[in-house]
Structure formats: structure tokens, C-alpha cells
Amino acid sequence: VLSMTAQVLQIIRRAGSPLSKAEIATQTGISLSAVSDHIERLLVQNIIVASNIGVSSGGRKPKQYSLNAGFGCILSVEMGTAHAQVALTDFDCRILFMKTSSIRIDEGPEAVLNHIYTMVKQLMEDNGIEKVSVKGIGMGIPGPVEFSTGRPISPPIMPGWDGYPIKSFWSAFFECPCYVDNDVNNMALGEYSKGLSFGTNNMIYVKVGTGIGSGLIYDGRLYRGATGGAGDIGHFDVGSPVMCWCGNKGCLEAAAGGKAIVTKAQEMALAGKSEYLLQIVQEKGTVGVEHIEAGLLRLDPVSIELVRESGSAIGRVLAAIVNFSNPSLISIGGRVSEFGDLFLAAIRQSVYHRSLPLATRNLVINKSVLGSSAGVIGGAFMTIDQLIIQATDEKVETFPI
Amino acid sequence: VLSMTAQVLQIIRRAGSPLSKAEIATQTGISLSAVSDHIERLLVQNIIVASNIGVSSGGRKPKQYSLNAGFGCILSVEMGTAHAQVALTDFDCRILFMKTSSIRIDEGPEAVLNHIYTMVKQLMEDNGIEKVSVKGIGMGIPGPVEFSTGRPISPPIMPGWDGYPIKSFWSAFFECPCYVDNDVNNMALGEYSKGLSFGTNNMIYVKVGTGIGSGLIYDGRLYRGATGGAGDIGHFDVGSPVMCWCGNKGCLEAAAGGKAIVTKAQEMALAGKSEYLLQIVQEKGTVGVEHIEAGLLRLDPVSIELVRESGSAIGRVLAAIVNFSNPSLISIGGRVSEFGDLFLAAIRQSVYHRSLPLATRNLVINKSVLGSSAGVIGGAFMTIDQLIIQATDEKVETFPI
Numbered sequence: 001v002l003s004m005t006a007q008v009l010q011i012i013r014r015a016g017s018p019l020s021k022a023e024i025a026t027q028t029g030i031s032l033s034a035v036s037d038h039i040e041r042l043l044v045q046n047i048i049v050a051s052n053i054g055v056s057s058g059g060r061k062p063k064q065y066s067l068n069a070g071f072g073c074i075l076s077v078e079m080g081t082a083h084a085q086v087a088l089t090d091f092d093c094r095i096l097f098m099k100t101s102s103i104r105i106d107e108g109p110e111a112v113l114n115h116i117y118t119m120v121k122q123l124m125e126d127n128g129i130e131k132v133s134v135k136g137i138g139m140g141i142p143g144p145v146e147f148s149t150g151r152p153i154s155p156p157i158m159p160g161w162d163g164y165p166i167k168s169f170w171s172a173f174f175e176c177p178c179y180v181d182n183d184v185n186n187m188a189l190g191e192y193s194k195g196l197s198f199g200t201n202n203m204i205y206v207k208v209g210t211g212i213g214s215g216l217i218y219d220g221r222l223y224r225g226a227t228g229g230a231g232d233i234g235h236f237d238v239g240s241p242v243m244c245w246c247g248n249k250g251c252l253e254a255a256a257g258g259k260a261i262v263t264k265a266q267e268m269a270l271a272g273k274s275e276y277l278l279q280i281v282q283e284k285g286t287v288g289v290e291h292i293e294a295g296l297l298r299l300d301p302v303s304i305e306l307v308r309e310s311g312s313a314i315g316r317v318l319a320a321i322v323n324f325s326n327p328s329l330i331s332i333g334g335r336v337s338e339f340g341d342l343f344l345a346a347i348r349q350s351v352y353h354r355s356l357p358l359a360t361r362n363l364v365i366n367k368s369v370l371g372s373s374a375g376v377i378g379g380a381f382m383t384i385d386q387l388i389i390q391a392t393d394e395k396v397e398t399f400p401i
Numbered sequence: 402v403l404s405m406t407a408q409v410l411q412i413i414r415r416a417g418s419p420l421s422k423a424e425i426a427t428q429t430g431i432s433l434s435a436v437s438d439h440i441e442r443l444l445v446q447n448i449i450v451a452s453n454i455g456v457s458s459g460g461r462k463p464k465q466y467s468l469n470a471g472f473g474c475i476l477s478v479e480m481g482t483a484h485a486q487v488a489l490t491d492f493d494c495r496i497l498f499m500k501t502s503s504i505r506i507d508e509g510p511e512a513v514l515n516h517i518y519t520m521v522k523q524l525m526e527d528n529g530i531e532k533v534s535v536k537g538i539g540m541g542i543p544g545p546v547e548f549s550t551g552r553p554i555s556p557p558i559m560p561g562w563d564g565y566p567i568k569s570f571w572s573a574f575f576e577c578p579c580y581v582d583n584d585v586n587n588m589a590l591g592e593y594s595k596g597l598s599f600g601t602n603n604m605i606y607v608k609v610g611t612g613i614g615s616g617l618i619y620d621g622r623l624y625r626g627a628t629g630g631a632g633d634i635g636h637f638d639v640g641s642p643v644m645c646w647c648g649n650k651g652c653l654e655a656a657a658g659g660k661a662i663v664t665k666a667q668e669m670a671l672a673g674k675s676e677y678l679l680q681i682v683q684e685k686g687t688v689g690v691e692h693i694e695a696g697l698l699r700l701d702p703v704s705i706e707l708v709r710e711s712g713s714a715i716g717r718v719l720a721a722i723v724n725f726s727n728p729s730l731i732s733i734g735g736r737v738s739e740f741g742d743l744f745l746a747a748i749r750q751s752v753y754h755r756s757l758p759l760a761t762r763n764l765v766i767n768k769s770v771l772g773s774s775a776g777v778i779g780g781a782f783m784t785i786d787q788l789i790i791q792a793t794d795e796k797v798e799t800f801p802i
Contacts, residue, residue: 007430029404029405030405144759153759154758154759200627202627218620218624219619221620225726225728226601226602226764227729227760230725230726232724232727232757233724233725236724239640316638321725323637324615324631324632324637324725325631326625326626326629326630326633328627356647358545358630359633362627363627
């Protein structure tokens with residue numbers, strides 16, 4: 001349970017606009033005089049700021065309070081299998097500075113994290129950011145995480161990372177706390193809090209990249225499941241004959257992920273089904289998602305067919321998820337989502353065909369608006385959430401700890 | 402947001418054992434002196450009671466507080482398509498008196514609700530319960546519900562009930578508030594709060610009756626979805642050729658529900674595959690689930706095969722749900738769950754075969770312990786929850802409103 005001061009801070013932070021003491025009292029159930037005490041404490045800490053722009057109800061205008069976005073920086077790191085993004089954000093999760101670099105996750109935690117730390121140091125130096133300004137570190141990784149400890153749990157595509165103490169790595173360089181979550185959870189939280197949320201409280205964010213995963217916002221909160229594994233849709237059976245790395249056949253990921261698309265494209269190129277793709281194979285040696293994307297623009301029939309098939313398979317799984325979870329928004333992100341309208345249309349068609357009418361009555365299915373920034377933005381949001389919660393856990397009534 | 406008094410009441414109510422003021426202060430983040438004020442207010446209302454059985458830490462033993470189970474009665478009604486259960490419970494959701502009767506839901510809301518009201522009146526008269534003792538009414542119905550208004554929304558197996566104002570029906574007879582939810586949601590809440598919960602916060606309750614549905618407890622709270630439709634697993638595609646009432650082929654419900662089992666049993670009896678079942682058809686004209694159950698005990702191969710096939714299909718869908726929702730407990734209830742070990746074993750086998758190892762690491766799959774009482778117990782729990790919330794919404798600091 002949050003301390004009262006932390007509850008007041010959360011209400012202020014999550015509101016879209018500045019709040020008066022009376023509004024805070026109404027929304028928390030705390031008495032007006034107690035709200036004043038908490039506000040005073042937060043003002044002294046400089047974590048909130050006051051403004052006088054409230055609407056007057058006759059007398060002088062009431063003061064309003066909002067988060068001090070400039071309170072400090074959050075270091076947010078989004079790690080994929082082949083790329084890492086490093087961002088410094090303010091306390092409103094706006095990206096101040098960002099840097100991207102190639103990595104190879106199978107080089108293991110020491111090598112990869114040292115490389116990322118070098119990026120961080122460079123980004124901070126280039127922009128004159130002192131370590132003391134960084135109040136928290138948030139990281140997203142492409143595998144299941146035990147959130148309380150920040151350790152990867154048997155991550156299938158991160159060889160060498162199982163159980164690695166990522167938090168300890170960062171604490172050698174920074175004094176502030178570090179939090180680690182699954183990458184798609186961070187993306188879902190980013191899209192929910194700062195992206196396309198339509199005021200909805202029930203949202204599923206689907207990342208279609210090399211693999212396929214999802215992050216779940218239920219009743220306004222990120223749902224991680226009993227052991228941090230919630231949102232796995234990659235292994236739903238779509239009846240395809242392809243063998244998946246998990247040992248089963250028919251998995252969605254093996255049929256419709258980015259890797260599946262390029263593998264099939266290569267096969268069809270070599271089978272002489274597409275001149276365009278054959279030329280790519282001959283010139284580059286291999287087909288990448290960027291070539292499929294270009295193929296769509298050139299109206300290459302095989303590229304179009306593969307993307308439509310992928311969207312259709314994803315839609316069949318989402319149809320079941322829609323019946324089961326009854327969200328009001330599905331946000332589609334990840335590299336493959338950038339294929340655009342054709343891909344989205346195939347997903348929608350499949351969902352509306354197969355879901356129950358009641359479940360789709362008010363359902364919106366859209367492309368993520370934060371794009372490739374969803375992860376770092378959500379990582380920063382998650383980190384600030386945790387800083388507030390941790391202040392309570394350690395029985396400290398002040399923020400930051 | 403709950404008022405502070407209501408928050409204190411919820412903490413006391415949900416604790417398994419009496420709490421001291423200090424424990425309440427720790428769990429709510431409210432100061433000890435404020436806790437004392439709230440406790441005083443609740444004691445005056447008689448909704449909590451004090452005891453002196455706490456462990457002394459040197460001085461006199463601290464007083465402890467618990468819910469006054471005898472504060473009043475809840476009227477809890479569980480309505481199926483063919484039966485209705487009417488129960489009076491205390492404030493600890495224990496069933497004091499119960500009555501069951503046959504109904505025909507397709508006779509429409511007026512006829513059915515009047516019949517149920519007659520049952521209620523009889524039950525109260527027989528046991529000397531006055532109307533004034535009934536503090537709230539909770540009802541579960543076999544279809545989607547808009548929870549805020551208590552109206553059924555396009556319920557597929559309740560002809561004539563769409564949009565019917567069930568709350569208004571009850572308010573003609575009782576002055577206390579009435580709340581209506583989907584039947585499986587009530588069962589899930591019952592099993593979670595008073596049944597087999599192992600201290601878990603993430604549970605899925607699956608009802609296998611004529612149809613198949615589920616209720617979801619995520620992070621300790623019932624999840625209803627954006628429009629009250631969450632938990633629908635009956636229309637997951639299991640690849641069967643049977644047409645479902647929803648217009649699609651392959652739905653789980655059409656392949657593995659109680660109705661599907663007896664339909665197939667009858668076909669196989671007439672095809673001469675089972676002497677036992679043929680005899681039933683000749684004697685009774687039709688096969689019921691009770692005959693399949695008896696067939697299991699007599700080792701009738703067709704009954705065994707049908708039950709195993711049903712469990713296996715349900716397990717395939719639950720495997721996907723386990724990956725996606727990562728629960729720590731799946732509780733199986735409903736009439737078909739009473740088929741026993743063979744049915745449960747088929748479900749487990751399918752789930753462990755197809756789910757990711759990480760998701761099943763600590764997963765328990767068990768039969769519901771509340772059995773056919775889960776719905777009325779959960780309906781009472783839901784009602785008390787809402788009484789507490791409503792006391793806040795209407796800005797009343799006292800309970801009951």
C-alpha cells in the first residue's frame with residue numbers, strides 16, 4: 001500500500017492537467033487538511049510545482065499542482081536482440097536525448113551491458129548530464145523477467161542471461177535504483193500512458209517484430225501474471241505445419257513473425273514465385289523485412305500475400321484474445337507493424353470475422369502512435385511508478401528516497 | 402476511490418483473521434490516530450466487532466477488530482438456464498439458508514423473476530428472516546451484463562432478457578441495493594475469496610456446464626473487461642467441424658460442453674457404439690450428463706472417450722490461456738467438472754503438453770471446492786464489496802448507507 005503522500009503524488013502525476021487541493025481530496029478520499037500537509041511535503045521536495053491558473057469560483061483563484069517534469073532525469077534502456085536504445089527522459093517521460101546502437105544479445109550480459117553503459121556515458125557527456133541528475137534507471141529486455149528482482153527467467157532468446165543480476169550491474173555505476181521488466185510490458189505501459197489510449201483502461205499492446213508478444217493493461221494497471229509471463233501470444237496454435245523453437249508445431253510466432261515472413265519470402269524467391277525477391281536474394285544473399293516493405297510499394301504479389309497471411313494469422317489469435325480479455329483498444333507496434341495499412345486491414349478483418357459481436361462493439365484496433373519510442377517512454381513511466389512505490393515500501397514519507 | 406473509513410473496513414473484511422489498529426495502519430498507510438477515528442465510526446455502526454485476544458507485547462493485550470458477520474443478511478440469487486438457487490448468507494458469505502428450483506429462462510424476465518421472488522419469500526418466511534435484515538441483493542445470470550446498470554447485454558441464451566432492468570424488479574420488493582453480474586464472475590469471486598485460493602492473486606475459474614465460460618481474478622481483483630465480456634473461452638477455435646450457435650465452426654463450447662457431450666453420446670448410441678448408452682436412449686428417450694457420469698463408473702468405453710475428448714479440447718484452449726494470462730491457479734467447476742479424475746487428468750495433460758514450461762512452473766489445476774455453491778457465495782461477496790463502494794460514491798462516511 002502506498003503512503004498517503006505517495007498516493008497524492010500518484011494522483012497528481014497521472015492527471016492530465018494540474019489539480020487543486022479540493023480535486024485531490026475528492027479523488028483520494030483524504031481530508032482537505034491532510035491533503036495540504038502532503039502537498040506541502042511534496043513542494044518542499046520540489047517534486048511538484050504550484051500554479052495559479054485555476055478557475056476562480058468567486059474568490060481568489062485556487063492554486064493547482066502538477067508534477068515537476070524537470071525534477072530530474074530517468075535513464076531508460078530498451079534492449080532488443082540486435083539493437084539497444086538508450087534515452088534520457090524528464091519526469092513527464094518526454095525523451096530529452098536518445099542514442100541507438102547495434103548489439104548482439106548472444107554475446108551475453110557482461111559484454112552487452114558494458115557496451116550499453118558506454119553508450120549511456122557518451123550520451124550523458126555529449127549533453128552535459130551529471131550522474132546526480134539521474135533519479136532512476138529503467139530497462140526493458142526481450143524475455144520474461146522476475147520483476148521484483150529484475151532477473152531474466154529462462155529467457156529463450158537471450159543465451160547466457162538466465163538469472164543475471166542486471167540491477168547489480170547498474171548499481172556499480174549509479175546510486176539510483178534500477179528496475180527491469182519485459183520489453184513489451186514497457187511498450188504497453190508507454191502506449192497506455194503517453195500514446196494512443198483514448199481514455200481506455202483496458203488495452204492490449206501487440207509487438208510484431210522478429211517474434212510476437214503482447215503487453216496487457218487491465219483496469220488501468222499493467223498485468224504481469226503470476227510469474228511475469230503474461231501476454232505471451234506467440235505460441236497460440238494457428239494450425240501451421242512449421243516447427244517452432246518451443247518444440248510445438250503451429251505456433252503463431254513461427255507462422256507470422258518477422259522471421260517467419262522473411263524465411264518464407266526467401267523460399268518463394270528461390271522457387272521462382274517472385275522476380276523481385278529473387279533479385280534481392282541474388283544481390284544481397286538474403287531477404288530482410290525492409291525488402292518485404294519495399295515489395296509492398298512495388299506491388300510484388302508475393303510480398304503482399306505474405307504480409308496479408310501474417311496479419312490474418314495474428315488476427316485469428318487476437319480474435320480469441322478479444323473474446324477472452326474484452327479490451328477496448330488493441331495497439332499494434334513492432335517493426336512489422338510499419339508495413340502499414342495492408343497489414344492492419346488483414347488483422348482487423350480476421351478479428352471482426354471471428355470475435356463475438358459484443359466484444360468488438362466498441363473495439364478499436366490501431367497502429368501504435370509512439371512507434372519505436374514506446375519502449376523507452378514506458379520504461380521511464382514504469383521507473384517513476386516504482387520510485388514512488390519504493391519510497392513507501394521503505395517507510396520513507398519523502399520523495400525521492 | 403474509497404473513503405478512508407471504507408478502506409479500513411475493506412482491510413478488516415479481507416483479512417483472514419482479526420487485525421489490531423497498528424496492523425491496519427501499516428496496511429493502509431493511514432496514521433494510527435486516524436485509524437482510531439475510523440474504527441470508532443465502524444464500531445458505532447456495528448459493522449465491525451472488537452475482541453481482546455491479541456498477543457501482548459508486554460503491556461495489556463491490543464484490541465483486535467473483525468467484521469461483524471451477523472450484521473445482516475445478503476440475498477444471493479444464482480440463475481441458470483434451467484435452475485435457480487436462492488440463498489441467504491451472513492456478512493462472512495456463509496450460507497444460512499438455501500433453496501433450489503427448476504426454471505425455464507426462456508419464459509422471460511417477468512415470469513422467471515416472479516417465480517424466484519416467490520422462492521425468496523418462502524425461504525424468508527420459513528426461517529423467520531425479516532426484510533429489514535436483508536442489506537443487499539446479489540444476482541448472477543448466465544450472460545453478459547453491463548455491471549454498472551445490472552442489465553443483460555444481448556445475452557445469447559436468455560431470449561427476452563436483453564436490457565431488462567433487473568435491479569428495478571427487486572427494488573419493488575426490497576429497499577436495499579441490488580447488483581447483477583455474470584454468473585461465472587460470481588463463481589470466480591466465490592472460489593477466490595472463500596474457496597480454493599492458495600493465497601494466489603491470479604486465478605482463472607472455468608465453468609464447464611451446458612456451455613463453457615470463465616471468470617478472471619487478476620492481481621486480486623475480478624476483471625470484467627471493457628464491456629463486461631471478459632472470460633469468454635467458449636468460442637476459441639479447437640478445429641472441430643461442429644457448427645456453433647455463434648455462426649462459426651470449431652468453437653470449444655460446441656465441441657466440449659455438456660450439451661456437445663450428450664449430443665455425441667446419443668449419436669454414438671444410435672450408431673451402435675455403446676450398448677449401455679443405447680439402452681438409456683431406448684428407456685429414457687434421451688441421454689443426460691448423469692448417464693455419462695454413470696457410464697464412467699460402469700467403464701462404458703464411449704462415455705470414457707467422450708469425457709476424455711472434452712477434457713482434452715478444454716485443456717488445449719487453457720494451454721493458450723495459461724501462456725497468455727500466466728495464472729497460478731485454474732479452478733474447474735460446473736456440472737461437467739463433477740465427472741471427476743478422468744476429466745481433470747485429460748485437462749491437465751493437455752495444458753502441460755502445450756503451455757510454455759515457465760508458465761506452468763507453479764501452476765495448480767484443481768476442481769472447485771465450493772462446487773455448486775460457488776455462485777451464491779461469490780454473489781454475496783460481490784454484493785458486500787459494492788455496498789462498501791457505494792457508501793463512498795454517495796459521499797456517505799458511514800456504513801451502511
